[in-house]
Amino acid sequence: MSFSQKYQQLPTVDKDAGEQESLQRKDPRKRRIPLFVVATIIIICASLPCIRMIRSRGLWAACHGSQRHSSTLAKLPSHYTLPSGDKIPSVALGVWQAGKGEVGNATALTAGYRHIDGAWIYRNEEEVGQAIKASSVPREELWLTSKLWNTFHAPEDIETALDQSLSMLGTDYLDLYLIHWPVAFKKEGNNILDEDLTADPYPTWQKLEELVDKGKIRNIGISNFNIRRIQNLTANKLKYQPAVNQVELNFWNPQPELLKWSKENGLLLEAYSPLGSDKQVGNSLSIPEVKDIACKLGVTPAQVIISWSVQRGTIVLPKSVTPSRIVENLEVFEIPQEDFELLEKAAGSHPPQRVVNPSMGWKLPFDVFDGQ
Secondary structure (H helix, E strand, O other), X not given: OOOOOOOEEOOOOOOOOHHHHHHXXXXXXXXXXXXXHHHHHHHHHHHOOOHHHEEOOEEOOOOOOOOOOHHHOOEOOOEEEXXXXXXEEOEOEEOOOOOOOOOOOOOHHHHOOOEEEOOHHHOOXXXXXXXXXXXXXXXXXXXXXXXXXXXHOOHHHHHHHHHHHHHHHOOOOEOEEEEOOOOOXXXXXXXXXXXXXXXXXXXXXXXXXXXXXXXXXXXXXXXXXXXXXXXXXXXXXXXXXXXXXXXXXXXXXXXXHHHHHHHHOOOEEEEEOOOOXXXXXXXXXXXXXXXXXXXXXXXXXXXXXXXXXXXXXXXXXXXXXXXXXXXXXXXXXXXXXHHHHHHHHHHOOOOOEEOOOOOOOOOOOOOOOOOO
């Protein structure tokens, strides 16, 4: 299958260095605000009706014209039904890049989140487990996702890796377990490609199916698979079809072809980096169409983007350790159809920009996303 769009190369997130070293990165939206600026804002706010100028994601131009209150907006689906019949929440808290001391302090479970998206390579599953235990939220009310790292694709290594995640999370089963990347590494050495398991992930999948039957996993899926790689896997006689495919999906990289194909083939997409990569977030929240819709609906730009993503039929994985943003990200609303189509058109009007591509960092002899 060929596609017309070409991806614009941006500075990439190396998912070996990226998903390990980037854990230490701080949210670039956090800024030190000079005292005189704060004082000036307070004075202005005391004398002008500027409540709508200041929102949890920063300052933007005051809204003009008629505005709706968010309480009057229709709600979007809170869950999607998987092939197993399980219902997965449509908005999750992503904990990638949440550093030590940040996961446990987050107010996600108190705010109402019941879907936590993590991974072994994030190095914070133990802290997630401690936060879950402290919350007293019953296990059956939670949806826990983890991911199988590249080094553990050999069938004999998978259950041990899974058991480690289960132990750190303090649970005896996962609701969803994903193959993190369509790339397998050998245990020995540093990112040494296992060519056989990369070319043919079926042995890995068969072991995951076995662990579903053992009750350690409820649903299995994939992550960062393009159409060609999905077809390569599903060409085999699978006992359980992939429940989801988690991919980079946002305004800058909307992937309409993958979204359309996935809907036609009954594969639910999960969108990571829904507000863009760290360096794109500010631009995302400043998109004119997004700001206009936010003003009209009386919501924040972040809520517009997250709502748009859910309205596209995807699960959304916003990440934050800031309490106000965590609460805000969970509140999604149906965008009027004309505004939804306007935003969809705007997202497709520029060359797609993929940020997360570890191919060069892993020194692979191919691009992970070849065949787009």
